Amino acid sequence: xxxxxxxxxxxxxxxxxxxxxxxxxxxxxxxxxxxxxxxxxxxxxxxxxxxxxxxxxxxxxxxxxxxxxxxxxxxxxxxxxxxxxxxxxxxxxxxxxxxxxxxxxxxxxxxxxxxxxxxxxxxxxxxxxxxxxxxxxxxxxxxxxxxxxxxxxxxxxxxxxxxxxxxxxxxxxxxxxxxxxxxxxxxxxxxxxxxxxxxxxxxxxxx
Numbered sequence: 001x002x003x004x005x006x007x008x009x010x011x012x013x014x015x016x017x018x019x020x021x022x023x024x025x026x027x028x029x030x031x032x033x034x035x036x037x038x039x040x041x042x043x044x045x046x047x048x049x050x051x052x053x054x055x056x057x058x059x060x061x062x063x064x065x066x067x068x069x070x071x072x073x074x075x076x077x078x079x080x081x082x083x084x085x086x087x088x089x090x091x092x093x094x095x096x097x098x099x100x101x102x103x104x105x106x107x108x109x110x111x112x113x114x115x116x117x118x119x120x121x122x123x124x125x126x127x128x129x130x131x132x133x134x135x136x137x138x139x140x141x142x143x144x145x146x147x148x149x150x151x152x153x154x155x156x157x158x159x160x161x162x163x164x165x166x167x168x169x170x171x172x173x174x175x176x177x178x179x180x181x182x183x184x185x186x187x188x189x190x191x192x193x194x195x196x197x198x199x200x201x202x203x204x205x206x207x
Contacts, residue, residue, distance in 0.1 A: 008058045012065045016044060023076035036075035040068055056116050057199035063112035070106045079103040107179040111186020114140045115194050137187050144183035148176040
């Protein structure tokens with residue numbers, strides 16, 4: 001039986017915990033920070049609490065950490081104001097000019113959660129590989145749609161600048177649709193990686 005190293009999950013846990021503390025120090029908008037940091041904290045605490053019950057592969061934890069890190073940074077600055085000019089210049093030919101693309105990249109990275117979902121389904125032997133891939137893709141697409149609805153309702157209920165910052169449309173009437181597309185493309189990317197790495201086979205074989 002192979003011994004699994006806990007170094008990478010531990011380092012990611014310490015780094016993300018420190019980043020959450022940093023993000024709460026003089027954020028650009030306290031109301032936006034609360035709205036954005038709550039989902040991050042829920043996912044982060046859930047991953048820590050269930051670590052001994054189900055240990056994902058190191059790559060799965062890295063993929064899940066990308067969103068936690070980006071969303072925590074966005075909570076501190078608000079997504080429209082994150083210092084991201086260097087990347088905006090690179091992405092402008094593909095995604096257009098006149099907006100901060102940090103939010104769009106963040107949505108793409110949310111799609112990476114399809115990787116741990118497929119891993120969980122297959123290691124638990126809940127379905128066949130093809131169904132696991134499709135279910136993981138549809139899971140991300142459903143979460144993306146639900147999140148856009150939550151953002152919309154928060155903006156309506158708040159009715160102020162904080163609501164608009166959480167919505168993050170930056171004047172783009174197709175922002176919600178583009179965000180959901182970014183989520184979907186991120187999921188497809190991570191599932192392609194999953195097909196080449198197949199941690200379910202490697203980790204189950206080591207047990």
